[in-house]
Amino acid sequence: MNEVSAKFAQAPAESLTMLPSPYLLFLGDTVDAGFAKTAFGLRDWAGERCVGEFALPQASVTTGLKRLTPQQAASIGARSLVIGVANAGGFIPPSWITALTRALEAGLDIISGMHMRLTEVPGLAAAASRLGRRLIDLRVAPTDLPTASGLKRSGKRILTVGTDCALGKKYTALAIARGLIDRGIDATFRATGQTGIMIAGTGVPLDAVVIDFAAGAAELLSPDAAPDHIDVIEGQGSLFHPSYAGVTLALLHGSQPDIFVVCHNPNRRHILGHEEFSLPTIQAVIDQTVTLGRLTNPAIRCAGVSLNTAGMSAQAAAATIRDTGNAVDLPAADPMRGGDTFERLLDACM
Amino acid sequence: MNEVSAKFAQAPAESLTMLPSPYLLFLGDTVDAGFAKTAFGLRDWAGERCVGEFALPQASVTTGLKRLTPQQAASIGARSLVIGVANAGGFIPPSWITALTRALEAGLDIISGMHMRLTEVPGLAAAASRLGRRLIDLRVAPTDLPTASGLKRSGKRILTVGTDCALGKKYTALAIARGLIDRGIDATFRATGQTGIMIAGTGVPLDAVVIDFAAGAAELLSPDAAPDHIDVIEGQGSLFHPSYAGVTLALLHGSQPDIFVVCHNPNRRHILGHEEFSLPTIQAVIDQTVTLGRLTNPAIRCAGVSLNTAGMSAQAAAATIRDTGNAVDLPAADPMRGGDTFERLLDACM
Known part of the structure; x- marks a missing residue:
């Protein structure tokens, strides 16, 4: 159960759990801006919650935000690393693992909307558990949802x-x-x-x-x-x-x-x-x-x-x-x- | 992944895996015929695949089929015990466990459409594993389904x-x-x-x-x-x-x-x-x-x-x-x- 679904298990929607932020935006090794739409969307629509970006040396895409290491981001208040890029298969390549682990070591949680689960990335779940950090997969189905009542709501x-x-x-x-x-x-x-x-x-x-x-x-x-x-x-x-x-x-x-x-x-x-x-x-x-x-x-x-x-x-x-x-x-x-x-x-x- | 979903993971729908039958219908300790609709439905619509019924001594409901022990049913060809009754909570009560285990020991698989998973019944998964039998939960979501193509099919x-x-x-x-x-x-x-x-x-x-x-x-x-x-x-x-x-x-x-x-x-x-x-x-x-x-x-x-x-x-x-x-x-x-x-x-x- 992920962060987003956890709130439903706890029931009242008025108290939806928020994702941990501010975010550090992770760009992986992306060279095609078309694959970085999530990072650009976060910059444009949630800029107040983004402290900067973090990328592998091979990456050529940038959001224009300050480039920070996970340690630097954590020191100015970041609480999570958000995977801001996609690739054709929706998978997390082995070349990202060291960087993701560095984020956990710096005290950041990791948030992903990719098809491949963070918990499926070799070694990542063990590192998160050892460091007391959370892996938050936004494609994990919420549990304990109700069926619709059809009753009219206010607002x-x-x-x-x-x-x-x-x-x-x-x-x-x-x-x-x-x-x-x-x-x-x-x-x-x-x-x-x-x-x-x-x-x-x-x-x-x-x-x-x-x-x-x-x-x-x-x-x-x-x-x-x-x-x-x-x-x-x-x-x-x-x-x-x-x-x-x-x-x-x-x-x-x-x-x-x-x-x-x-x-x-x-x-x-x-x-x-x-x-x-x-x-x-x-x-x-x-x-x-x-x-x-x-x-x-x-x-x-x-x-x-x-x-x-x-x-x-x-x-x-x-x-x-x-x-x-x-x-x-x-x-x-x-x-x-x-x-x-x-x-x-x-x-x-x- | 259950029996029904397994077929999808293996792909062609033409070769949908069939549930193991003939069935032995399990009536639990049911005294209200309204809770035995599944058993009656199987008797009426799949009678050729039902060898008989099996119930706890407390049960008063009957399908009219021959009453058999799991051993007797297995000896005349039954391949699975089907839970043919429901209750208000959709759960499997502790009082059924001995009977379900007897079915596994007799060489039958168990098929359930209840909300509670068979694998959640204390001891049942271990018994099935030890005996090489399958627990088939029909409420388990199929995996690896495709999205719809919209393409016209023949027939x-x-x-x-x-x-x-x-x-x-x-x-x-x-x-x-x-x-x-x-x-x-x-x-x-x-x-x-x-x-x-x-x-x-x-x-x-x-x-x-x-x-x-x-x-x-x-x-x-x-x-x-x-x-x-x-x-x-x-x-x-x-x-x-x-x-x-x-x-x-x-x-x-x-x-x-x-x-x-x-x-x-x-x-x-x-x-x-x-x-x-x-x-x-x-x-x-x-x-x-x-x-x-x-x-x-x-x-x-x-x-x-x-x-x-x-x-x-x-x-x-x-x-x-x-x-x-x-x-x-x-x-x-x-x-x-x-x-x-x-x-x-x-x-x-x-």
Whole structure:
């Protein structure tokens, strides 16, 4: 049982255990920035909890944060080393073991969202046990989750949904939470994936949950709150994804969102990795989400559309945002570009 | 990893490992027939694989099968003892341990669908190991399942769906499979729950699957088959259930049914255990299932309605069946009562 699941075993979601921070970001021997998305995400969205970065000599990627040894990081207050890079297999190579052990010896816990368990790394569990340090695997399934009650909770909830996987649901939720907080609203980002959990410091790794408990896990994630509080929940999958629609529906029902935002990548034509499946229209996602979401929140409504316009010129992005908003008659914006359009999307979220 | 999951780790679903049978049905010390549903289900639907029953002296429930000791059962070919009773907590009481150990000593494996693991029963794992026998827990999650591909498979598929949980989806699927086989059709019952798996001798315990792999597990369950072959798949949950709709959707998408049958209990007004949720109408379930099922099978259609009229008079049941059929303009029947109405429902399944 990992840190994130431990909190559920102890029950009340109001007291979710936080991951130990500040973090030292570990970059391994990574030479491709595309594999360091977790580290960049932590720098951008949880910078206040990152003291610096640590990498093997072979690494050429950098977050721009101060480069520190584990000992230096610990001396200025770091409590954990976060594996901030991925590789194609999701495994932890033997070349990292010495560095990870150094972190334990410096007094840091290790946090990983990789497929391979930290406890499977030769020697690491023994070292952690000897040194009294924790190995925290964010892909370990929570235990003792409840099934969903379906009962209405107090407070407001926003959920990001999508036309597909991997097109900006996490960043949209983070940007909306930050935007609301900047407006003085009491808002909380709620994480459902490994990177999001590192950023938030807590959350539910939904992809590791046994299916009967998925909606129940989503209920625990956004507990009763003050009437004006807004939870902004990281979405998963898509109702139109042949592999993951069940995940999306369980999260929708458990989250009971008052408001949802549809995330979309205008350049995508098919479901990622499933060329046989055309991307649904934004309107189809809106309609289906309202139809299904009504079960646990009859007042559910769509606030607008979040577009991932990365790689477009400013002019092309602006045109796409305008045309999309007109087509569905709702605010549309690219939260990464911000601006007036994003402010109008935030208006619609309130 | 249990017997059922072992087959998936070994990959091709065509070669699903079968549970060891014939079975000896264990009734424990049960005095309430309501707790022996699994044993009765095995007697009724897999009678050819049950050699007899075995119970503690305190038990008053009987299946009517021959009462045998484990030694007697083994001597006439039994290969496993199946725990055919449940209790409120899903646990295995200390008073059963001697009997279970006797079964192992007689050369039988033990099969359980209870929440408590057989390996958690004091002394049982050691006895099984010493005797070279297997403890097969049907609630252990399969490992190494694939995610769903969404690719169309050959052969035909029927899925039972429902207005709620626990109203006859398993028995409807069993009755349809038996009815089709009686008509000379090459049909196979495909199990998704513990009792169904015992009856079929194989299957996927869907409630134990990690959510990302649920649709993939459903794909494995009904692999490519001859064009005229019909898989009749045991449904789970309901698209209108606040806790389990995600399970239902993953099973729907992975099963890619050509045909579905809606199961309903005319006496039920609310979702079981969730008084705040009204039961959906049969028509709502038909419409929602078609809308969502089209994603992986555009030709999906509803064959009709299976009504659970247990406890009604023959006259009241006939009237309910007639009125329901008229209301949705499709065949309706109670498969447990059979008759002409059920034959018409079978016609519509072909």
